[in-house]
Amino acid sequence: MATTSIAGRRPHGEGAADTSSNLSLDAWRSQALAFEAEIGRAVVGQPHVLRLLTIALFARGHVLLEGDVGVGKTTILRAVTRALGGPFERVEGTVDLMPTDMLYAAYIDDAGKPRVDPGPALRHGEDLAVFFFNEINRARPQVHSLLLRLMAERTVSAFGKDWSFPHLVVFADRNRVEKEETFELPAAARDRFIMEIGVETPHDAEVRRELVFDPRFHDVDRLIGDLREGVIDHRGLNEVGRAIQSSVTTSLTLERYVLGLWDALRAPASVGVSIEGVDMDRLILGGGSPRGVGALVRSARVRAWLEGRDMVLPEDVRAVFAPVMAHRIFLDPIYEPRRERIVRALCGQVFDKVPAP
Amino acid sequence: MTRAFAPRSRPSLARYLAAAVVLLASAAPAAAQILDRSMSAPHPFGLLLGDVFTLRTRVDVAAPFKLDASALPKPGPVTYWLDLRSITIRESTTPGGATRYEIAAEYQTFYAPLEAIEQTVPSLKLVVTDGKGGRAEADGASWSFITSPLRPIAATAGAASAYGLRPDALPIRKSLRDAEIAAGAAGGATLLALALLAWSRAWPPFHRRPSRPFASAARAVARQAKAGDEGWRNAALSLHRAFDAAAGRRLLGEDLSAFLAGRPSFLRLEPRIRQFFEASRQAFFGAAPAVSRMPADELLALSRSLAAAERTS
Missing domain, CATH: 3.40.50.300 (P-loop containing nucleotide triphosphate hydrolases)
Structure with a gap:
């Protein structure tokens, strides 16, 4: 009988927990938007x-x-x-x-x-x-x-x-x-x-x-x-951050897409990226660390949550890509003086070339 | 051999006719409106299978009566052996003020006699009306002639003589060059039109036309869409690739407004395109795939509409 009662209760308990965490995430979202609006003043x-x-x-x-x-x-x-x-x-x-x-x-x-x-x-x-x-x-x-x-x-x-x-x-x-x-x-x-x-x-x-x-x-x-x-409340951010990361899902397709972007960043010539006046084979010394790509996914999850979604879309990745990844790309020193223009073109073209979904 | 019984026949007519003029009996009980009838005909013998002869009937009609041409026979078979090839009517005025009709009826005989025999061409029926209900009828003359069989002349020396039966003349080989040129031109024009149509619709061999990505996508969707879940995803991918090609870069859902703004021909399809992108998001990125997505039929219809819209853009 005990087993039955536990089995009977568990889904209910889980459902309730889900609802409450969703509720609080929704409440946090409106707070986040209010926060943004306040700074916007x-x-x-x-x-x-x-x-x-x-x-x-x-x-x-x-x-x-x-x-x-x-x-x-x-x-x-x-x-x-x-x-x-x-x-x-x-x-x-x-x-x-x-x-x-x-x-x-x-x-x-x-x-x-x-x-x-x-x-x-x-x-x-x-x-x-x-x-x-x-x-x-x-x-x-x-x-x-x-x-x-x-x-x-x-x-x-x-x-x-x-x-x-x-x-x-x-x-x-x-x-x-x-x-x-x-x-x-x-x-x-x-x-x-x-x-x-x-x-x-x-x-x-x-x-x-x-x-x-x-x-x-x-x-x-x-x-x-x-x-x-x-x-x-800045004390709640850690917990909300964790809740967002665990509640917003990334599908297999999206994971492949992000990895595709990462590959493209490391070897831009392989997906056909070409920037005027740049030898694409020697441009990149390091194209984003695993920590960097992890940060990209974390940011994309938060962006999806802010947009009211429970799944990450390529749009989310694109919206945060340049700010998260650009400073983690290391160029050949001879291209460093033109860094800003080259990295902007690189990020733009990577999104133009890697297919999504 | 000429027997001229026709006091009224004109000299030109007499010259033209080979043999005979038959005067119709004026005393015949004709209606008072038909003043005079006469017929001239060629000599009534020596006609063979296939000969053509013309019977000319002249009728004077008192005003206001007029000959009713519709009562005359139409060109075509008259009997099983006789064809009326043509019939022409010439109208003139007599010195006496009456209307003169000269009816030329051209016949051809197909009677194949075994021995010389007499045949009769039926008479014409002449009807005159005054246009106010007045009407009179009279028969033209019938005409009999002797027709003979076609025989080789056995008494002449040698089959090769001028009197022997010669082989049939070969049919004239008429030049078909004009028809051939016309057919060739029409064929060429058809091929050109087909090629243009294929180019416009991006059928093979133009199916890789860069400016027709949706045409090839529509074909791919038709091939894949109904093959279950995996097929639907492949079809959606094909359509995405077409959108990418049309936009010149990878097109994401958030870019749709900018994409459509530059393409008025796609604007009409905007709700369905958005529906597709939403369904695709759910299918590829959602936690619960295969829920609330676009049915395969709709996907196919959308891809075809896009291909059509692409042609007008």
């Missing part, structure tokens, strides 16, 4: 960037924003931080910044004694939600390697113990104009960013007029301050 003309940031957040990945000076990279990250809520810390990258400067704050106290307090990274304890690294390419490789561990493992060692930051997201930005006194990010560090999002000046004339003439956009502090704080 401060950041105009960049819906594409906001959508990618939202995806990265729910895919539990770190983001590097790249763009020209004054296009609003910092404003975007501040707005995201504000709408996300939770403790955040901000560090400006400089040439003389050392890793210890991020972990320890050393000073002479009122009594004239040297004191060492927790530095920016530790000041808020292990509940830190956002670590915001401005001008990351101005920092030295030593700092990059600290950041590497912080991003990869969400831990650091300081004061003789390990600190763990389970809810941490690292946002970084860098401008691509300056090359003086900068340190290129090592490939390993770049690979830790789930996305590298390019921010460009909005193309729409009306948006540009608004940005330049509307006084609302001149005072960034007030602009950010007007945003509602904590639209989503």
Whole structure:
């Protein structure tokens, strides 16, 4: 009899659990869209960037924003931080910044004694939600390697113990104009960013007029301050992220498609990609790491969830492909100066050539 | 050999006719409206199988009466041995104010006599009307002639003489060049039209035409769609490849609006195309394949509509 009752109960219990998790995922989706809309009040003309940031957040990945000076990279990250809520810390990258400067704050106290307090990274304890690294390419490789561990493992060692930051997201930005006194990010560090999002000046004339003439956009502090704080609960993101990854399915066809894209990226000539003025056989040194492709699938799942689907489509993969994969493609050095144009053409053509479904 | 009994026959007519003019008896009880009738005929003997002869009847009709041509016999067989080959009517006015009709009836005899025998050509029926209900009838003259059998002349010396029966003349071999040229031109035009049609519809050997991807997809769909689940998927793949070829890149569901915007001839099919992409998503990427997808018939119909739309674009 006991067996019967268990067998009778189990489907019911599972069904109920499914329903509740679906419900909460639906509720989370509307929160995510509200979050996006809230940032959109401060950041105009960049819906594409906001959508990618939202995806990265729910895919539990770190983001590097790249763009020209004054296009609003910092404003975007501040707005995201504000709408996300939770403790955040901000560090400006400089040439003389050392890793210890991020972990320890050393000073002479009122009594004239040297004191060492927790530095920016530790000041808020292990509940830190956002670590915001401005001008990351101005920092030295030593700092990059600290950041590497912080991003990869969400831990650091300081004061003789390990600190763990389970809810941490690292946002970084860098401008691509300056090359003086900068340190290129090592490939390993770049690979830790789930996305590298390019921010460009909005193309729409009306948006540009608004940005330049509307006084609302001149005072960034007030602009950010007007945003509602904590639209989503940053402590729930890890769990929701896991739920999304397990509830959104990828079919066999899609898996083959993604692997096909990956192959095409590693050997573009094999699918007939050709870029003007480029020897396709020697262009690619490394075409995306397994971690990178894993990040691609994670992001695609989140995008499908945001679109209200429970299956990943090629469209989802395409929408996140360039931000996730472009910075993980390593080109032959002679093509590096033309990197941006070549990688954009490569990503576009890969999608034009690999059949889906 | 000429017997001229026809005081009214004109000199030209007399010259034309070989032998005889038969004057109809004016005293015959003809209607008052038919003033005069006469017939002239060739000599009434020496006619052989296949000979053609003409009987000319002249009728004077008082005004306002007119000869009713519809009462005359039509060209064609008259009896089993006699054909009327043609009949012509010439109309003129007599000095007396009456209307004169000259009826020329051309006959051919096919009577094959075993010995000389007399045969009679039946008379014509002459009907005159005044157009107001008045009507009168009279018979023309009948004509008898002697027809003889065709015989070789046995008394002459040698079969090769000019009097011996000669073999039948060979039929003239008429040139068919014009007909051959016309048939050849028509055949060529047909082939050209067929080739154009095949080109337009992307039939073999034009089935790989780059600008007709949907035509070959429609054929592939027709081949595959009904072969179960796997067949449906292959058919859908064929159609996807056609969309890719038409777009010049891989076309995903989200790109449909942009794709259709540039192709007005496909706009009409938009709901069905979207339905196909939705069904394809479910089939290829959904968790529960084979649910809520497009039936094979609809898929086939869509592929054919697309091929038709492609021709007009």
